[in-house]
Amino acid sequence: MNLSTFYKQIMDSGILCPLQDKRVLIIGDGHQVCMPDGMNLVTEEIHMGQYVLANGGVPDIYELSTVVNESRFAPIPTMLTGKYQGIIVVSGLEKEENPVVSLQMLLDILDAGGFLFCVTRTPKFNYIRNSLSEYEDLWRFTAEEFKQILGEESIKVFIEEPAGHYMAIMAEHIVGCSAVDCPLFSYRTETRLSVDDLRTKGFFADCRELDKIGSTFNTDKNRFYHNYLPKYEFFLAPFRHKNFNLLELGIFKGGSAKMWEKYFPNAQIHCVDIDENCKSVADDRIIVHIRDLGIKENVEQLRSIKPSVIVDDASHMWSHQLLALFTLYECLPSGGVYILEDLETSLNERLYPGMDGGCRHNVYDVLSRIAKVVGSKELETDVDELSATISNIGLKTEMFSLMKGSCVLIRK
Numbered sequence: 503m504n505l506s507t508f509y510k511q512i513m514d515s516g517i518l519c520p521l522q523d524k525r526v527l528i529i530g531d532g533h534q535v536c537m538p539d540g541m542n543l544v545t546e547e548i549h550m551g552q553y554v555l556a557n558g559g560v561p562d563i564y565e566l567s568t569v570v571n572e573s574r575f576a577p578i579p580t581m582l583t584g585k586y587q588g589i590i591v592v593s594g595l596e597k598e599e600n601p602v603v604s605l606q607m608l609l610d611i612l613d614a615g616g617f618l619f620c621v622t623r624t625p626k627f628n629y630i631r632n633s634l635s636e637y638e639d640l641w642r643f644t645a646e647e648f649k650q651i652l653g654e655e656s657i658k659v660f661i662e663e664p665a666g667h668y669m670a671i672m673a674e675h676i677v678g679c680s681a682v683d684c685p686l687f688s689y690r691t692e693t694r695l696s697v698d699d700l701r702t703k704g705f706f707a708d709c710r711e712l713d714k715i716g717s718t719f720n721t722d723k724n725r726f727y728h729n730y731l732p733k734y735e736f737f738l739a740p741f742r743h744k745n746f747n748l749l750e751l752g753i754f755k756g757g758s759a760k761m762w763e764k765y766f767p768n769a770q771i772h773c774v775d776i777d778e779n780c781k782s783v784a785d786d787r788i789i790v791h792i793r794d795l796g797i798k799e800n801v802e803q804l805r806s807i808k809p810s811v812i813v814d815d816a817s818h819m820w821s822h823q824l825l826a827l828f829t830l831y832e833c834l835p836s837g838g839v840y841i842l843e844d845l846e847t848s849l850n851e852r853l854y855p856g857m858d859g860g861c862r863h864n865v866y867d868v869l870s871r872i873a874k875v876v877g878s879k880e881l882e883t884d885v886d887e888l889s890a891t892i893s894n895i896g897l898k899t900e901m902f903s904l905m906k907g908s909c910v911l912i913r914k
Protein backbone atom coordinates (compact mmCIF):
# COMPACT_ATOMS: atom_id res chain seq x y z
CA MET A 503 0.00 0.00 0.00
CA ASN A 504 1.36 3.42 -0.80
CA LEU A 505 0.69 6.67 0.98
CA SER A 506 -2.13 7.74 -1.28
CA THR A 507 -3.98 4.51 -0.47
CA PHE A 508 -3.30 5.11 3.20
CA TYR A 509 -4.86 8.55 2.94
CA LYS A 510 -7.89 6.99 1.33
CA GLN A 511 -8.03 4.54 4.23
CA ILE A 512 -7.85 7.48 6.64
CA MET A 513 -10.59 9.37 4.84
CA ASP A 514 -12.79 6.28 4.62
CA SER A 515 -12.31 5.48 8.30
CA GLY A 516 -13.93 8.76 9.25
CA ILE A 517 -11.36 9.52 11.91
CA LEU A 518 -11.11 13.09 10.69
CA CYS A 519 -14.79 13.67 11.32
CA PRO A 520 -14.19 15.44 14.66
CA LEU A 521 -12.43 18.15 12.65
CA GLN A 522 -15.41 18.78 10.44
CA ASP A 523 -16.32 22.48 10.37
CA LYS A 524 -13.52 23.34 12.78
CA ARG A 525 -10.82 25.99 12.46
CA VAL A 526 -7.96 23.77 11.35
CA LEU A 527 -4.29 24.40 10.71
CA ILE A 528 -2.75 22.08 8.14
CA ILE A 529 0.99 21.66 8.38
CA GLY A 530 3.17 19.81 5.94
CA ASP A 531 4.41 19.90 2.47
CA GLY A 532 3.50 16.86 0.46
CA HIS A 533 6.07 17.28 -2.24
CA GLN A 534 8.75 16.41 0.31
CA VAL A 535 7.88 12.80 -0.40
CA CYS A 536 7.98 11.68 -3.98
CA MET A 537 6.44 8.26 -4.06
CA PRO A 538 7.88 5.54 -6.33
CA ASP A 539 4.93 5.67 -8.70
CA GLY A 540 5.25 9.44 -9.01
CA MET A 541 2.42 9.95 -6.54
CA ASN A 542 2.72 13.36 -4.98
CA LEU A 543 1.28 14.15 -1.59
CA VAL A 544 0.29 17.68 -2.40
CA THR A 545 -2.90 16.37 -3.92
CA GLU A 546 -3.60 14.48 -0.76
CA GLU A 547 -2.94 17.53 1.31
CA ILE A 548 -5.50 19.45 -0.67
CA HIS A 549 -7.92 16.56 -0.41
CA MET A 550 -7.45 16.54 3.32
CA GLY A 551 -8.11 20.25 3.52
CA GLN A 552 -11.19 19.94 1.41
CA TYR A 553 -12.35 16.98 3.39
CA VAL A 554 -11.87 18.49 6.78
CA LEU A 555 -13.15 21.89 5.88
CA ALA A 556 -15.84 20.77 3.49
CA ASN A 557 -18.33 23.01 5.24
CA GLY A 558 -15.87 25.33 6.86
CA GLY A 559 -13.55 28.13 5.90
CA VAL A 560 -10.21 28.14 4.17
CA PRO A 561 -7.51 26.17 5.99
CA ASP A 562 -4.25 27.79 6.97
CA ILE A 563 -1.49 25.77 5.38
CA TYR A 564 2.09 26.11 6.52
CA GLU A 565 5.09 23.90 6.36
CA LEU A 566 5.99 22.41 9.68
CA SER A 567 9.34 24.13 9.43
CA THR A 568 7.57 27.46 9.17
CA VAL A 569 5.52 26.87 12.23
CA VAL A 570 7.56 24.93 14.68
CA ASN A 571 11.17 25.32 13.71
CA GLU A 572 12.92 26.63 16.81
CA SER A 573 14.13 29.70 15.01
CA ARG A 574 10.73 30.40 13.53
CA PHE A 575 8.35 29.92 16.35
CA ALA A 576 8.56 33.53 17.42
CA PRO A 577 6.42 34.84 14.52
CA ILE A 578 3.56 32.44 15.26
CA PRO A 579 1.48 34.51 17.67
CA THR A 580 1.35 37.38 15.21
CA MET A 581 0.67 35.07 12.30
CA LEU A 582 -2.26 33.43 14.00
CA THR A 583 -5.25 35.40 15.06
CA GLY A 584 -6.69 32.78 17.33
CA LYS A 585 -6.26 29.28 18.57
CA TYR A 586 -7.05 26.28 16.43
CA GLN A 587 -9.62 23.61 17.13
CA GLY A 588 -7.70 21.15 15.04
CA ILE A 589 -4.19 20.72 13.68
CA ILE A 590 -3.27 18.26 10.93
CA VAL A 591 0.38 17.42 10.44
CA VAL A 592 0.59 15.95 6.97
CA SER A 593 4.36 15.60 6.99
CA GLY A 594 7.51 16.99 8.52
CA LEU A 595 7.58 15.70 12.09
CA GLU A 596 10.35 13.29 11.06
CA LYS A 597 12.63 16.23 10.31
CA GLU A 598 12.06 18.31 13.41
CA GLU A 599 15.20 18.63 15.50
CA ASN A 600 13.17 18.15 18.64
CA PRO A 601 9.75 16.68 17.86
CA VAL A 602 8.75 16.84 21.52
CA VAL A 603 9.26 20.61 21.60
CA SER A 604 7.53 20.90 18.24
CA LEU A 605 4.50 18.95 19.44
CA GLN A 606 4.35 21.13 22.54
CA MET A 607 4.35 24.22 20.32
CA LEU A 608 1.41 22.77 18.45
CA LEU A 609 -0.44 22.02 21.68
CA ASP A 610 0.15 25.64 22.68
CA ILE A 611 -1.88 26.86 19.71
CA LEU A 612 -4.53 24.16 19.99
CA ASP A 613 -7.72 24.74 21.94
CA ALA A 614 -8.30 22.52 24.95
CA GLY A 615 -10.47 19.70 23.64
CA GLY A 616 -9.12 20.31 20.14
CA PHE A 617 -7.65 17.50 18.04
CA LEU A 618 -4.14 16.95 16.77
CA PHE A 619 -3.89 14.59 13.79
CA CYS A 620 -0.42 13.45 12.70
CA VAL A 621 0.71 11.20 9.86
CA THR A 622 4.28 9.98 10.18
CA ARG A 623 6.64 7.38 8.83
CA THR A 624 7.43 4.44 11.10
CA PRO A 625 10.78 2.64 11.62
CA LYS A 626 9.66 0.13 8.97
CA PHE A 627 9.61 2.80 6.27
CA ASN A 628 12.80 2.55 4.25
CA TYR A 629 11.92 3.92 0.83
CA ILE A 630 14.07 7.01 1.21
CA ARG A 631 17.06 4.99 2.33
CA ASN A 632 16.84 2.99 -0.88
CA SER A 633 16.38 5.92 -3.21
CA LEU A 634 18.28 8.88 -4.50
CA SER A 635 15.88 11.15 -2.67
CA GLU A 636 17.58 14.19 -1.22
CA TYR A 637 15.29 14.44 1.71
CA GLU A 638 16.61 13.77 5.14
CA ASP A 639 14.71 12.39 8.09
CA LEU A 640 15.95 12.40 11.66
CA TRP A 641 13.19 10.42 13.36
CA ARG A 642 10.63 7.68 12.90
CA PHE A 643 7.56 7.24 15.08
CA THR A 644 5.37 4.53 16.50
CA ALA A 645 2.16 4.81 18.48
CA GLU A 646 4.25 4.13 21.57
CA GLU A 647 6.17 7.40 21.15
CA PHE A 648 3.00 9.42 20.76
CA LYS A 649 1.55 7.77 23.87
CA GLN A 650 4.63 8.72 25.85
CA ILE A 651 4.87 12.27 24.49
CA LEU A 652 1.22 13.24 24.48
CA GLY A 653 -0.10 10.91 27.21
CA GLU A 654 -1.91 7.63 26.63
CA GLU A 655 -5.27 9.05 27.56
CA SER A 656 -5.06 11.73 24.88
CA ILE A 657 -4.66 9.25 21.98
CA LYS A 658 -8.12 8.71 20.55
CA VAL A 659 -7.38 6.81 17.35
CA PHE A 660 -4.32 5.04 16.03
CA ILE A 661 -4.27 3.69 12.51
CA GLU A 662 -1.43 1.98 10.65
CA GLU A 663 -1.27 1.14 6.96
CA PRO A 664 -1.09 -2.65 6.42
CA ALA A 665 2.65 -2.78 5.65
CA GLY A 666 3.30 -0.67 8.73
CA HIS A 667 5.31 2.03 6.92
CA TYR A 668 3.01 4.87 7.92
CA MET A 669 0.91 5.55 10.94
CA ALA A 670 -1.60 8.17 11.90
CA ILE A 671 -2.81 9.23 15.31
CA MET A 672 -5.60 11.45 16.45
CA ALA A 673 -4.92 12.97 19.86
CA GLU A 674 -7.15 15.17 21.94
CA HIS A 675 -5.63 18.15 23.69
CA ILE A 676 -6.55 17.49 27.28
CA VAL A 677 -6.48 20.56 29.52
CA GLY A 678 -3.32 20.81 31.57
CA CYS A 679 -1.44 18.15 29.58
CA SER A 680 1.86 19.00 27.99
CA ALA A 681 4.31 17.06 25.84
CA VAL A 682 6.68 14.84 27.78
CA ASP A 683 10.27 14.17 26.72
CA CYS A 684 11.14 10.58 25.82
CA PRO A 685 13.71 8.72 23.71
CA LEU A 686 12.75 8.56 20.03
CA PHE A 687 13.65 6.20 17.22
CA SER A 688 16.53 7.78 15.33
CA TYR A 689 16.43 7.11 11.58
CA ARG A 690 20.16 7.75 11.40
CA THR A 691 21.35 5.36 14.09
CA GLU A 692 18.35 2.97 14.07
CA THR A 693 18.29 3.07 17.84
CA ARG A 694 16.19 4.94 20.34
CA LEU A 695 17.96 8.09 21.42
CA SER A 696 17.26 11.12 23.49
CA VAL A 697 17.02 14.22 21.33
CA ASP A 698 20.13 15.64 22.97
CA ASP A 699 22.09 12.50 22.12
CA LEU A 700 21.25 12.80 18.45
CA ARG A 701 22.26 16.45 18.42
CA THR A 702 25.75 15.63 19.52
CA LYS A 703 26.16 12.94 16.90
CA GLY A 704 27.54 13.28 13.42
CA PHE A 705 30.63 15.00 12.09
CA PHE A 706 28.68 18.16 11.20
CA ALA A 707 26.72 18.34 14.45
CA ASP A 708 28.44 21.59 15.42
CA CYS A 709 27.69 23.27 12.10
CA ARG A 710 24.12 24.35 12.77
CA GLU A 711 24.11 28.11 12.43
CA LEU A 712 23.82 28.40 8.66
CA ASP A 713 21.05 25.81 8.59
CA LYS A 714 19.12 27.67 11.28
CA ILE A 715 19.28 30.84 9.21
CA GLY A 716 18.53 28.94 6.00
CA SER A 717 15.44 27.36 7.57
CA THR A 718 14.22 30.78 8.64
CA PHE A 719 14.50 32.14 5.11
CA ASN A 720 13.19 28.96 3.55
CA THR A 721 15.91 28.11 1.06
CA ASP A 722 15.57 24.52 -0.10
CA LYS A 723 19.19 23.98 0.92
CA ASN A 724 17.95 23.60 4.51
CA ARG A 725 17.61 20.38 6.42
CA PHE A 726 13.95 19.96 5.54
CA TYR A 727 14.92 19.57 1.89
CA HIS A 728 18.43 19.01 0.54
CA ASN A 729 20.23 19.32 3.89
CA TYR A 730 23.38 20.88 2.39
CA LEU A 731 23.95 23.64 4.92
CA PRO A 732 25.89 21.96 7.76
CA LYS A 733 28.37 20.75 5.15
CA TYR A 734 28.58 24.17 3.52
CA GLU A 735 29.14 25.81 6.90
CA PHE A 736 32.07 23.48 7.49
CA PHE A 737 33.76 24.95 4.41
CA LEU A 738 32.47 28.52 4.60
CA ALA A 739 32.90 29.34 8.31
CA PRO A 740 36.38 30.87 7.69
CA PHE A 741 34.67 33.56 5.55
CA ARG A 742 32.11 34.41 8.23
CA HIS A 743 33.31 37.90 9.14
CA LYS A 744 35.37 38.68 6.05
CA ASN A 745 34.57 41.39 3.57
CA PHE A 746 34.26 39.44 0.31
CA ASN A 747 31.99 38.86 -2.68
CA LEU A 748 29.76 35.83 -2.78
CA LEU A 749 28.20 34.97 -6.13
CA GLU A 750 25.15 32.75 -6.27
CA LEU A 751 23.58 31.64 -9.54
CA GLY A 752 19.82 31.22 -9.05
CA ILE A 753 17.72 33.39 -6.73
CA PHE A 754 14.13 32.11 -6.85
CA LYS A 755 12.38 33.84 -3.92
CA GLY A 756 15.64 35.02 -2.37
CA GLY A 757 15.78 32.49 0.47
CA SER A 758 19.46 31.68 0.06
CA ALA A 759 20.43 35.29 -0.80
CA LYS A 760 18.96 36.46 2.50
CA MET A 761 20.58 33.57 4.32
CA TRP A 762 24.03 34.46 2.97
CA GLU A 763 23.45 38.12 3.81
CA LYS A 764 22.69 37.26 7.42
CA TYR A 765 25.40 34.64 7.87
CA PHE A 766 28.11 36.83 6.28
CA PRO A 767 27.54 40.28 7.84
CA ASN A 768 30.41 41.92 5.93
CA ALA A 769 29.98 40.32 2.51
CA GLN A 770 28.39 41.55 -0.69
CA ILE A 771 25.95 39.00 -2.02
CA HIS A 772 25.76 39.01 -5.82
CA CYS A 773 22.91 36.92 -7.18
CA VAL A 774 21.94 36.11 -10.74
CA ASP A 775 18.62 34.97 -12.15
CA ILE A 776 16.76 35.06 -15.44
CA ASP A 777 13.53 36.07 -13.71
CA GLU A 778 12.92 39.84 -13.53
CA ASN A 779 10.81 39.37 -10.40
CA CYS A 780 13.98 38.50 -8.50
CA LYS A 781 14.89 42.22 -8.54
CA SER A 782 12.67 42.60 -5.49
CA VAL A 783 15.22 40.63 -3.45
CA ALA A 784 17.86 43.38 -3.84
CA ASP A 785 18.87 45.51 -0.87
CA ASP A 786 22.00 47.20 0.54
CA ARG A 787 24.17 44.09 0.37
CA ILE A 788 22.23 41.89 -2.06
CA ILE A 789 23.04 42.88 -5.63
CA VAL A 790 20.73 41.28 -8.17
CA HIS A 791 21.84 40.67 -11.75
CA ILE A 792 19.13 39.67 -14.20
CA ARG A 793 20.81 37.48 -16.83
CA ASP A 794 20.29 34.29 -18.77
CA LEU A 795 23.04 31.97 -17.54
CA GLY A 796 22.74 29.91 -20.70
CA ILE A 797 24.56 32.66 -22.61
CA LYS A 798 28.35 32.58 -22.55
CA GLU A 799 28.91 36.36 -22.56
CA ASN A 800 26.54 36.79 -19.61
CA VAL A 801 28.51 34.30 -17.56
CA GLU A 802 31.85 35.81 -18.60
CA GLN A 803 30.73 39.23 -17.38
CA LEU A 804 30.29 37.81 -13.89
CA ARG A 805 34.06 37.37 -13.57
CA SER A 806 34.36 41.09 -12.85
CA ILE A 807 32.55 40.55 -9.54
CA LYS A 808 35.71 38.78 -8.33
CA PRO A 809 33.85 36.37 -6.05
CA SER A 810 35.61 34.34 -3.38
CA VAL A 811 32.67 31.97 -3.07
CA ILE A 812 30.50 30.78 -5.96
CA VAL A 813 27.33 28.72 -5.58
CA ASP A 814 25.65 27.32 -8.68
CA ASP A 815 21.99 26.75 -7.87
CA ALA A 816 20.37 27.97 -11.10
CA SER A 817 18.82 25.86 -13.86
CA HIS A 818 20.81 22.68 -13.01
CA MET A 819 21.09 21.95 -16.72
CA TRP A 820 24.37 20.25 -17.64
CA SER A 821 25.24 22.81 -20.31
CA HIS A 822 24.68 25.72 -17.88
CA GLN A 823 26.49 24.08 -14.98
CA LEU A 824 29.52 23.35 -17.14
CA LEU A 825 29.51 26.81 -18.72
CA ALA A 826 29.55 28.39 -15.25
CA LEU A 827 32.21 26.03 -13.88
CA PHE A 828 34.52 26.39 -16.87
CA THR A 829 34.07 30.17 -17.00
CA LEU A 830 34.09 31.11 -13.34
CA TYR A 831 36.39 28.65 -11.55
CA GLU A 832 39.40 30.47 -12.95
CA CYS A 833 38.39 33.76 -11.34
CA LEU A 834 38.29 32.40 -7.79
CA PRO A 835 41.20 33.51 -5.62
CA SER A 836 43.41 31.02 -3.84
CA GLY A 837 41.29 29.53 -1.06
CA GLY A 838 38.09 30.35 -2.95
CA VAL A 839 35.18 27.92 -2.82
CA TYR A 840 33.04 26.65 -5.72
CA ILE A 841 29.82 24.83 -4.87
CA LEU A 842 27.91 22.97 -7.56
CA GLU A 843 24.47 21.86 -6.44
CA ASP A 844 21.83 19.32 -7.30
CA LEU A 845 24.03 16.84 -9.12
CA GLU A 846 21.16 14.40 -9.31
CA THR A 847 20.06 16.13 -12.51
CA SER A 848 23.07 14.42 -14.10
CA LEU A 849 22.26 11.06 -12.62
CA ASN A 850 18.56 10.48 -12.58
CA GLU A 851 17.03 10.71 -16.04
CA ARG A 852 13.71 9.36 -14.75
CA LEU A 853 13.19 12.18 -12.26
CA TYR A 854 15.04 14.88 -14.24
CA PRO A 855 14.58 14.26 -17.93
CA GLY A 856 15.98 16.58 -20.59
CA MET A 857 18.55 18.35 -18.44
CA ASP A 858 21.45 18.07 -20.89
CA GLY A 859 20.73 21.36 -22.67
CA GLY A 860 22.37 19.94 -25.78
CA CYS A 861 25.55 18.97 -23.95
CA ARG A 862 26.84 15.41 -24.34
CA HIS A 863 28.80 15.47 -21.07
CA ASN A 864 26.87 15.18 -17.85
CA VAL A 865 28.21 17.26 -14.99
CA TYR A 866 28.75 14.35 -12.64
CA ASP A 867 31.05 12.64 -15.16
CA VAL A 868 33.02 15.85 -15.68
CA LEU A 869 33.37 16.33 -11.93
CA SER A 870 34.47 12.70 -11.58
CA ARG A 871 37.17 13.35 -14.14
CA ILE A 872 38.29 16.45 -12.24
CA ALA A 873 38.33 14.39 -9.03
CA LYS A 874 40.45 11.78 -10.82
CA VAL A 875 43.01 14.41 -11.79
CA VAL A 876 43.11 15.61 -8.17
CA GLY A 877 43.34 12.10 -6.77
CA SER A 878 45.74 10.63 -9.28
CA LYS A 879 48.04 13.68 -9.40
CA GLU A 880 48.09 13.12 -13.15
CA LEU A 881 46.70 15.35 -15.85
CA GLU A 882 44.11 13.82 -18.13
CA THR A 883 45.60 12.94 -21.49
CA ASP A 884 43.51 13.65 -24.54
CA VAL A 885 40.31 11.78 -23.73
CA ASP A 886 38.18 14.32 -25.58
CA GLU A 887 37.75 18.04 -26.16
CA LEU A 888 37.26 18.71 -22.42
CA SER A 889 40.53 17.13 -21.29
CA ALA A 890 42.56 20.35 -21.20
CA THR A 891 39.91 22.22 -19.20
CA ILE A 892 39.38 19.31 -16.82
CA SER A 893 43.11 18.99 -16.26
CA ASN A 894 43.41 22.71 -15.65
CA ILE A 895 40.66 22.71 -13.01
CA GLY A 896 42.07 19.56 -11.38
CA LEU A 897 45.51 21.10 -11.27
CA LYS A 898 44.17 24.17 -9.50
CA THR A 899 42.01 22.30 -6.98
CA GLU A 900 43.21 21.94 -3.42
CA MET A 901 40.36 19.72 -2.40
CA PHE A 902 37.39 18.08 -4.07
CA SER A 903 34.51 17.05 -1.80
CA LEU A 904 31.40 15.20 -2.86
CA MET A 905 28.33 15.06 -0.66
CA LYS A 906 24.81 13.85 -1.19
CA GLY A 907 23.56 15.92 -4.14
CA SER A 908 26.25 18.60 -4.16
CA CYS A 909 29.99 19.12 -4.33
CA VAL A 910 32.54 21.63 -3.10
CA LEU A 911 35.83 22.48 -4.81
CA ILE A 912 38.47 24.51 -3.02
CA ARG A 913 40.78 26.54 -5.25
CA LYS A 914 44.50 26.11 -4.74
Ligand SMILES: C[S@@+](CC[C@H](N)C(=O)[O-])C[C@H]1O[C@@H](n2cnc3c(N)ncnc32)[C@H](O)[C@@H]1O
Nearest residue numbers: 721752753754757758775776794795815816817
Ligand atom coordinates in the same frame (compact mmCIF):
# COMPACT_ATOMS: atom_id res chain seq x y z
C1 LIG B 1 16.61 26.39 -7.37
S1 LIG B 1 16.14 28.03 -7.73
C2 LIG B 1 17.26 28.98 -6.77
C3 LIG B 1 17.00 28.80 -5.30
C4 LIG B 1 17.77 29.73 -4.41
N1 LIG B 1 19.19 29.68 -4.66
C5 LIG B 1 17.52 29.33 -2.98
O1 LIG B 1 18.26 28.48 -2.44
O2 LIG B 1 16.59 29.88 -2.37
C6 LIG B 1 16.72 28.18 -9.37
C7 LIG B 1 16.59 29.55 -9.99
O3 LIG B 1 17.33 29.51 -11.21
C8 LIG B 1 16.71 30.37 -12.12
N2 LIG B 1 17.09 30.04 -13.50
C9 LIG B 1 16.64 29.00 -14.25
N3 LIG B 1 17.18 29.06 -15.48
C10 LIG B 1 18.00 30.13 -15.49
C11 LIG B 1 18.83 30.71 -16.48
N4 LIG B 1 18.92 30.19 -17.70
N5 LIG B 1 19.54 31.82 -16.15
C12 LIG B 1 19.45 32.35 -14.91
N6 LIG B 1 18.67 31.84 -13.93
C13 LIG B 1 17.95 30.75 -14.23
C14 LIG B 1 15.23 30.20 -11.86
O4 LIG B 1 14.53 31.36 -12.31
C15 LIG B 1 15.18 29.99 -10.35
O5 LIG B 1 14.85 31.19 -9.69
